[in-house]
Amino acid sequence: MKRILYEDLETALKAREAKIAVLGQGYIGLPTSLLMARAGFTVYGFDVNRNLIDELSRGETRLKQEKGIAELLDDLKERNYFPTEDLSELYESDVVLIAVPTPKGRDGPNLSMVLSALESALKVVRRGGLIVIESTLPPGTFYDLIIPTVESSGLEVGKDIYLAYCPERALPGKLLQELVQNFRIIGVVDEKSGILAKTLYESFVEGGIEIVDPLTAEMVKLVENSYRDVNIAFANEVARMCEVLGVDVRKVRELANKHPRVNMLIPGIGVGGSCLTKDPWFLFWASQERGYRPNLIKRARELNAEMPFHYAGILDELVRQLRGGRSGVIAVLGSTYKGDVPDPRESPVEPFVKELVKRGHAVKVYDPLVRSSFGGEYVPDISEAVKDADSIAFVTDHTEFKMLDLRKLRKAVKKDGPVILFDGRLLFEPEEAEEAGFIYISVGRPYTILERSLVTIED
Ligand code: SAJ
Numbered sequence: 001m002k003r004i005l006y007e008d009l010e011t012a013l014k015a016r017e018a019k020i021a022v023l024g025q026g027y028i029g030l031p032t033s034l035l036m037a038r039a040g041f042t043v044y045g046f047d048v049n050r051n052l053i054d055e056l057s058r059g060e061t062r063l064k065q066e067k068g069i070a071e072l073l074d075d076l077k078e079r080n081y082f083p084t085e086d087l088s089e090l091y092e093s094d095v096v097l098i099a100v101p102t103p104k105g106r107d108g109p110n111l112s113m114v115l116s117a118l119e120s121a122l123k124v125v126r127r128g129g130l131i132v133i134e135s136t137l138p139p140g141t142f143y144d145l146i147i148p149t150v151e152s153s154g155l156e157v158g159k160d161i162y163l164a165y166c167p168e169r170a171l172p173g174k175l176l177q178e179l180v181q182n183f184r185i186i187g188v189v190d191e192k193s194g195i196l197a198k199t200l201y202e203s204f205v206e207g208g209i210e211i212v213d214p215l216t217a218e219m220v221k222l223v224e225n226s227y228r229d230v231n232i233a234f235a236n237e238v239a240r241m242c243e244v245l246g247v248d249v250r251k252v253r254e255l256a257n258k259h260p261r262v263n264m265l266i267p268g269i270g271v272g273g274s275c276l277t278k279d280p281w282f283l284f285w286a287s288q289e290r291g292y293r294p295n296l297i298k299r300a301r302e303l304n305a306e307m308p309f310h311y312a313g314i315l316d317e318l319v320r321q322l323r324g325g326r327s328g329v330i331a332v333l334g335s336t337y338k339g340d341v342p343d344p345r346e347s348p349v350e351p352f353v354k355e356l357v358k359r360g361h362a363v364k365v366y367d368p369l370v371r372s373s374f375g376g377e378y379v380p381d382i383s384e385a386v387k388d389a390d391s392i393a394f395v396t397d398h399t400e401f402k403m404l405d406l407r408k409l410r411k412a413v414k415k416d417g418p419v420i421l422f423d424g425r426l427l428f429e430p431e432e433a434e435e436a437g438f439i440y441i442s443v444g445r446p447y448t449i450l451e452r453s454l455v456t457i458e459d
Contacts, residue, residue: 016040018094029099039203056083104278142214158190164197167221187217225279233300239267239444249444269424270348272337312355334396342369406436
């Protein structure tokens with residue numbers, strides 16, 4: 001393959017005339033491809049998933065809930081954004097960007113997709129070109145695995161090939177906006193790779209860019225998500241304490257947050273999504289291997305993962321209490337891992353539903369954005385879901401749910417007898433739900449209410 005000189009690549013990046021290949025057209029690869037195409041580059045979006053490429057070629061995107069993506073795709077497709085599953089179309093790329101997933105294996109990170117993408121990148125990138133990795137890398141991976149893999153192909157980093165780690169840190173639901181506005185970090189081992197990667201990102205990033213060593217970049221990405229996970233775990237721990245101590249966590253949180261240096265997050269049924277559920281483990285494993293065991297991060301992850309089981313247990317107990325020991329019908333509202341984002345990956349609703357089903361309940365699941373039901377029965381609308389319910393569990397904070405009129409919802413339940421409203425995301429005020437005729441149970445609130453106020457319904 002023809003070599004490109006460093007100066008020529010820098011000029012091409014500045015003039016936005018480089019040919020860029022992006023491996024992986026998912027949550028990060030697609031929006032990043034479109035932003036670079038909008039900046040003027042010729043971008044080939046590669047993915048091994050033929051269906052995804054077919055959809056993109058027709059101008060359809062699975063990320064239509066992400067503001068601006070459908071419009072950009074419509075505008076740029078076949079102009080200077082080309083979705084493809086044919087690696088040969090990527091030959092002679094000046095830049096190859098890797099945006100494939102890094103999943104969690106049983107006892108460690110699974111880097112197989114990153115490494116296979118790196119092999120592909122090495123086949124198609126020009127000698128003298130730039131390879132950028134956006135996929136999450138556990139600390140130490142760039143030095144221990146990425147550089148050796150690249151150099152084993154006969155290319156010297158900083159001379160024959162330029163290499164950078166630029167972890168994505170954009171929030172699902174606000175992807176395009178955050179990819180442009182967030183501060184970016186670039187990890188490199190040589191100055192020229194840093195200059196080239198910075199020139200590339202400057203074409204669409206407005207939030208500032210800092211160049212650091214790759215290990216720092218690897219740490220930053222994982223520390224951010226572990227910080228969030230630990231903070232949510234703290235809120236969840238407070239909620240669990242409130243439940244046994246007999247206090248309402250909402251009031252505790254509201255008043256504690258009036259302190260100028262306290263910012264307690266919102267406790268809930270659990271923490272999901274593809275990042276917070278694995279990044280803390282990547283950090284934990286990497287550190288433990290090298291001699292320090294970060295127990296706080298581990299315990300936070302475990303506590304967050306326990307939450308759906310804890311609430312499934314409570315709901316099981318209360319429904320049975322209501323029904324003289326028998327199981328019941330539970331309407332689960334929401335299945336995505338967070339509100340208004342059509343993403344069910346690692347959703348805490350999955351273990352919640354599975355546990356309820358395991359405990360013998362009939363579970364009906366409704367979500368306005370996805371059809372995942374995790375072993376419960378999927379129903380296409382709320383009234384169908386709640387019709388025969390003994391309990392309605394709100395487990396995702398979709399705007400559609402927050403807007404519900406609880407009186408109407410109560411009327412939509414056609415079954416006789418009391419109905420429990422379980423609020424797993426603190427969406428409603430207890431009084432509002434009780435006035436509408438529900439027995440209100442929520443995260444972070446003592447749940448002995450049934451013993452006090454209920455007459456058990458006999459057969
Ligand atoms: N959650 C709570 N209580 C809260 C906030 C969130 O229980 O107060 C739950 C949510 O319901 C959800 C989970 O936590 O299940 C995670 O949601 P999130 O909005 O906190 O974060 P993600 O996973 O969508 O995106 C995170 C972001 N990281 C940080 O905010 C530090 C994002 O910036 C990263 O780019 C992303 O991970 C990633 O790709 O790493």
